[in-house]
Amino acid sequence: MSRPAGKAPRALNTTDLVLGSFSNVPPNETLNHAIRYLGTWSGFDKAMMVTQYGSKLVVAFLSLQHVLRVRLAGAKTFHAEHGGSSVAKRITRLGGLISDARTLYRIWGILPMIQWMISIERNPPPTRLLHNIERIQGWSMLLYCPLEAICYLASHSIIPVSAHAQGRMMLLSVRAWAVYVMLQLLHLVEDNRLLRLRARALERSRGHPTPARTPSTEKNVQLGDEQEQTRQLWKELDARKEAILNQLWVNLGYLPLTLHWSVPGGLISDAWVGLFGTVAASAGLKAGWRATAK
Template identity: 65%
Template sequence: MSAVSRRAKVPRAPTSADQILGAFSRVPPSPTLDHLIRYLGTWSGTDKVLMLTQYSSKLLIAFLSLQHRVRLRLLEGTKSYHAPHGGSPVAARLERLVALVSDARILFRIWGILPIVKWMIALERTPPPTRLLHNIERIQGWSMLIYCPLEAVAYLGMHSIVPLSASKQNLCWLWGSRMWALYVVLQLLHLVEDNRLLRLRARALERNRGHPVPSSSRSQSSSSTSTAVTSEKQNSAATLTEEQAETRSLWNELHDRKEAILNELWVNLGYLPLTVHWSHPTGLISEPWVGLFGTIAAVAGLRSGWKGTAAPIDVAPVS
């Protein structure tokens, strides 16, 4: 048995098949790939990537269409704005991609009412710190409870799964968008209150602990002191260092919260004109503007989700 074990441990000589089929043995592990898999493994991560694809494609369509029209005017010397075969072929393919991605995103949201119900149950058991935030989130939850079924019914009616006339479909889309717009406006108010509370916490922290100071600023001690006094000062310095580390951690937490509020602000500033546009029966802005605002919201949301799925950093204990 020992001879068999020794033979099993001898590495095999590489063959030409190993060079081809085992090509990935030369590829090192990638933390970025691991992070991407973690992010796309979440529902929000997949949705944000699809959202960025959808709205950035709208911007690219607008650019390609403009480029195509300019080329036609320069070549033909006329004011014609249409190509002989219906415009830029790349733009036409991108429009089909946008329609497909939009359809997929709505389908993935069709059971989105379930986490909303879970959120509203948890909201009453662990309410926010102020009554204003509590009521804002309550209204937001009810607006989403109305929005989700309206979007689902309109989507199923659009695909002739639910018998629904075109006018009723439009009505569902319209009122669903208005509920979404209400949610976005309330979220902006939520962020204002969040920022107010954050500033209060920062003032209290500055008053009680001050700002973090480098731990080496008080490392010097007088050489003329006795051994007992020196030992006492060293213990005091060690305690001070721990307090400084805790203070620095609290300030870092406030800084991260401030960044999260700012990022959430960009998300909702992107969503606000879109939801208002979709809440109007005839719309208010053109497709390039829809692409721009949607891209802003998608990039901000993707940034937040990417940061939230980062691998935890191992911090060595302070000795």
């Protein structure tokens, strides 16, 4: 039989099979989403933060594993630093490098803070309490950002600041951050109160949309425009409730860290720092991932 008219398919040679191997990989929305999110300042920082604090948990696990192994072997002494593990030492160096990079990346963080403080005066929050909370939070960040930048640059001998002055400024900057975090928890309490008021008002005015839309009834139930609007309003309230809960986890993770670093010598071990930091970073990563979804 003769081949139908038209272009004959091009035979793939070895070069095509090797260099063009990605031609068989279909477009991936998850990959596109990850690139989109990690391309933002927040996405990049949260991914780095998960790695930074997660590394502390890995090091703590390796150290504990070493202690248990030594004790089971009947030895009375063990290597305290990193559990004598070369892997733990390398992971610790990675965590320190990421911490350094995140601090350097935050040097210009005062600029969006100034922009935010301008915006809340032109578009204030719904209550006087929230407005004043955000004002104080803004001023606390205006104190935190430059002090952290000065300490960072001084620690690398870029600007002349004594070690004693660095220590005092670092404590003051972290305490300013602690003020922000504690006020954010109060902010979330007020947000939740306003959300409950909105939910009650919506229930009184519109009730709950019925029947519930489920996969089994999707094709058989035709909701009216008013019912659909009601359903949309309840969905918005549910999304806001989930956002408040997520922010609660973020700040409950940050709070012990700010208290720890606000005291000379600290309050908790590196393992606990890793745990609380990972909680805050994971919750922030989850919120940002959802916010950048299409």
